[in-house]
Amino acid sequence: MLHTLEFGSLLIPANVAGQPSHTPTGYIVPAGALALLHPFGDTEFYRHGWNSWSPSGWARTDGVTIGIKDSPRRLLTADDAANETPHAHSGSAVGAIAGPDGNVLLVGALGLGTPRVGADANVLWARSEHDLAEWFVAYGPEQTVFADYTDALSERLGRRTQRAGTVWSSWYSFFEDIDEELVARTASDLAGYPVDVFQLDDGWEPIVGDWTANAKFPSGMRATADTIARAGFRPGLWLAPLIALPDSTIARERPDLLVQDADGRPLTTGYNWGSHYYSLDTTQDEVKDHLRDVFERVTDWGFSYLKLDFMYGGAITGHRREDLPRETVYRDAIQHIRNVVGDSVYLLGCGVPMIPSVGVFDGARVGPDVGAFWDNAERVGDPSGVGARNSIVASLNRTWMKRLYEVDPDAIYFRSARSLLDDSERQVLRDTAAILEFRSTSDPVAWLTEAERRELADYMNETAVIEQTGRYAYRINGRAVDLAPIVTGEASSEAASLVV
Numbered sequence: 159m160l161h162t163l164e165f166g167s168l169l170i171p172a173n174v175a176g177q178p179s180h181t182p183t184g185y186i187v188p189a190g191a192l193a194l195l196h197p198f199g200d201t202e203f204y205r206h207g208w209n210s211w212s213p214s215g216w217a218r219t220d221g222v223t224i225g226i227k228d229s230p231r232r233l234l235t236a237d238d239a240a241n242e243t244p245h246a247h248s249g250s251a252v253g254a255i256a257g258p259d260g261n262v263l264l265v266g267a268l269g270l271g272t273p274r275v276g277a278d279a280n281v282l283w284a285r286s287e288h289d290l291a292e293w294f295v296a297y298g299p300e301q302t303v304f305a306d307y308t309d310a311l312s313e314r315l316g317r318r319t320q321r322a323g324t325v326w327s328s329w330y331s332f333f334e335d336i337d338e339e340l341v342a343r344t345a346s347d348l349a350g351y352p353v354d355v356f357q358l359d360d361g362w363e364p365i366v367g368d369w370t371a372n373a374k375f376p377s378g379m380r381a382t383a384d385t386i387a388r389a390g391f392r393p394g395l396w397l398a399p400l401i402a403l404p405d406s407t408i409a410r411e412r413p414d415l416l417v418q419d420a421d422g423r424p425l426t427t428g429y430n431w432g433s434h435y436y437s438l439d440t441t442q443d444e445v446k447d448h449l450r451d452v453f454e455r456v457t458d459w460g461f462s463y464l465k466l467d468f469m470y471g472g473a474i475t476g477h478r479r480e481d482l483p484r485e486t487v488y489r490d491a492i493q494h495i496r497n498v499v500g501d502s503v504y505l506l507g508c509g510v511p512m513i514p515s516v517g518v519f520d521g522a523r524v525g526p527d528v529g530a531f532w533d534n535a536e537r538v539g540d541p542s543g544v545g546a547r548n549s550i551v552a553s554l555n556r557t558w559m560k561r562l563y564e565v566d567p568d569a570i571y572f573r574s575a576r577s578l579l580d581d582s583e584r585q586v587l588r589d590t591a592a593i594l595e596f597r598s599t600s601d602p603v604a605w606l607t608e609a610e611r612r613e614l615a616d617y618m619n620e621t622a623v624i625e626q627t628g629r630y631a632y633r634i635n636g637r638a639v640d641l642a643p644i645v646t647g648e649a650s651s652e653a654a655s656l657v658v
């Protein structure tokens with residue numbers, strides 16, 4: 159049906175599925191396809207990526223789209239492959255276009271159903287795989303409409319309040335080369351530093367899918383959790399509980415527990431570790447029981463901060479025992495995990511579908527992996543590729559999500575050793591993490607100079623007052639930082655570290 163949405167003197171003809179209702183901050187439009195006929199012509203469009211690693215940001219409707227191009231494998235892993243339109247402007251769940259007066263017109267889904275929002279010079283449209291969620295539509299200052307959208311969303315999906323504090327993670331220094339002796343030494347070197355969580359990343363398990371200690375942890379994971387706790391830290395552990403590599407026990411012995419393709423074989427749902435991998439069919443009771451076992455085990459070992467990775471695998475398109483909307487299946491699975499671990503365990507989502515994770519996860523990664531180098535020379539033009547710049551740009555385009563959960567921009571570096579980052583690039587990483595209010599590092603104290611150790615301690619001790627003064631401009635404890643030149647690619651990191 160046709161309706162006119164009124165925003166002051168701006169009248170927007172809209173094709174909607176039902177009667178819109180006016181709220182103090184905008185309109186609520188019933189679930190179903192939506193098309194707003196806007197008068198802005200070619201303008202800037204904000205596209206939002208589906209999962210933690212998916213590209214987000216502003217691009218002109220008459221310019222190049224933001225997204226993963228020409229790589230079906232990357233797309234399957236790092237965005238919503240089923241709905242992505244690489245050469246038309248669209249994104250997941252929320253989108254916005256800029257009006258000539260500096261205000262933006264936003265459309266955002268208020269729930270699940272794999273919603274999609276896109277735009278061109280004439281239309282801002284929205285539709286979903288399953289019409290489960292109403293839409294929020296608003297026109298106003300950018301920060302206001304995004305804040306109003308998040309408030310309406312968390313009214314429906316909830317908002318957790320636990321804070322992680324400061325985090326040390328093993329990934330960006332040791333990668334999979336961790337063992338119990340190295341962990342003990344690294345934790346004891348870090349003792350006394352203002353770090354709250356010591357999080358073991360990938361490398362402790364025999365294979366992704368089998369969540370037991372591998373041969374590098376002969377004393378078992380409880381012993382390692384104890385070692386971490388004795389050094390004064392909250393023990394944290396990485397898991398990818400919703401996926402399994404082909405050689406894992408679960409994939410070999412129980413392929414019937416995996417999401418299937420149309421021929422009834424396990425479906426490839428992503429690529430990493432030099433392999434394809436599969437997803438667990440969480441609609442099956444046996445899978446729910448398996449997840450209960452896994453999460454009772456790891457929390458019983460003493461880990462109370464869990465980084466749950468590759469979680470989008472639980473929301474992928476495919477055949478499951480019960481034919482339910484895939485984001486609903488995902489949310490049921492994470493709610494089940496939350497019920498098993500209880501409220502006091504901190505859950506950090508990584509590779510999570512962003513909107514369906516609201517209210518269950520305490521924090522979520524909001525960009526691709528950082529790296530100890532600025533740009534990704536292997537994957538030029540892929541904003542989901544590993545690297546400091548990609549991670550910064552993605553994170554700065556998702557600062558509005560702070561109102562939904564803690565937003566993790568990924569680790570920052572203090573070390574000059576074993577890194578290609580210069581001082582100004584490290585400073586931009588630090589500023590970004592300060593702005594997102596989530597501070598983590600992977601630097602082992604043993605790799606740092608005396609001066610760098612002091613910087614780590616000072617940085618982790620600091621709580622900054624953050625004021626946003628522009629789309630990518632902030633005051634951090636009164637110090638003005640404009641990161642726009644970095645996001646738009648118009649400057650190297652040097653320009654941004656200038657105090658303006």
Ligand code: 9PG
Nearest residue numbers: 211235236329359360429430467508527
């Ligand atoms: C452990 C790592 C670290 C890291 C995570 C995740 O898009 N991708 O193909 C992709 C692959 C791996 C990846 C991120 C993205 O890394 O983000 O922090 O925990 O797993 O294996």
